Amino acid sequence: MEQLQLLWQFQELEQKIFRQEQELQNLASVSEYQHKKQELAVFQKELKQKEEKLNTEKKELRRKELELQTVSTSLREMDKKLYSGEIRNVKELESLEKKVQSSKKEKSELEDEILYLMENLENDGREISQLKKQEEVKDEGLQQLKLKARGDIKKIQGELQLLNQQRDELMQNIDKQLLKKYRELSKRLQGGRCVSLVKEGFCGICNVSLPSSFRARLLTPGQQVFCENCGSLLVRGD
Numbered sequence: 001m002e003q004l005q006l007l008w009q010f011q012e013l014e015q016k017i018f019r020q021e022q023e024l025q026n027l028a029s030v031s032e033y034q035h036k037k038q039e040l041a042v043f044q045k046e047l048k049q050k051e052e053k054l055n056t057e058k059k060e061l062r063r064k065e066l067e068l069q070t071v072s073t074s075l076r077e078m079d080k081k082l083y084s085g086e087i088r089n090v091k092e093l094e095s096l097e098k099k100v101q102s103s104k105k106e107k108s109e110l111e112d113e114i115l116y117l118m119e120n121l122e123n124d125g126r127e128i129s130q131l132k133k134q135e136e137v138k139d140e141g142l143q144q145l146k147l148k149a150r151g152d153i154k155k156i157q158g159e160l161q162l163l164n165q166q167r168d169e170l171m172q173n174i175d176k177q178l179l180k181k182y183r184e185l186s187k188r189l190q191g192g193r194c195v196s197l198v199k200e201g202f203c204g205i206c207n208v209s210l211p212s213s214f215r216a217r218l219l220t221p222g223q224q225v226f227c228e229n230c231g232s233l234l235v236r237g238d
């Protein structure tokens with residue numbers, strides 16, 4: 001095969017490699033995995049906050065239960081004292097009765113609060129166990145996505161490895177000066193195609209119809225012909 005045709009093949013391989021590399025950067029499964037991972041992190045953070053709230057409520061409940069015990073004990077003692085007949089002083093009796101009344105009120109309030117907290121705890125506990133089940137499902141889905149993303153990455157990496165091998169092999173067979181020329185041209189066209197395969201008299205890159213005089217020049221070995229329109233190096237394609 002002619003050097004220029006090899007060069008065109010080399011260019012096409014490089015373009016393919018470039019596209020695969022772009023694809024590798026923009027894999028849908030990878031971005032989906034990252035998105036879901038973030039979502040799960042937010043979910044877990046909220047779950048943790050709820051668990052912390054539950055623990056605070058549990059502590060609060062314990063504290064109130066202890067308080068109730070203390071109030072109940074003191075109330076029993078005051079009741080005993082009140083009806084024992086040991087206090088004769090009217091003012092003292094009145095003051096004790098007042099204390100008993102306020103303790104009873106406190107006890108009743110505490111009992112209400114404890115009931116309320118217990119209901120809350122039950123509801124929150126139920127909610128948390130449901131959320132934990134959801135967390136498990138989400139995590140399982142995420143692991144599957146991770147496997148899919150990894151598989152997709154490996155597949156493209158494998159293809160890229162193969163393409164790079166082909167590219168390196170092809171490069172061995174192309175004249176160094178010609179490759180240098182290709183690099184210069186490619187740079188000028190900002191990494192785009194700069195070697196054009198001519199078919200039926202049309203430039204393969206800009207599609208302009210080439211003058212018939214070009215045809216003869218393309219057939220001359222060693223001759224470098226450039227498209228007057230897009231500046232690409234022309235290669236005979238048919």
Ligand SMILES: [Zn+2]
Pocket residue numbers: 196203204205206207208227228229230231232
């Ligand atoms: Zn052209």
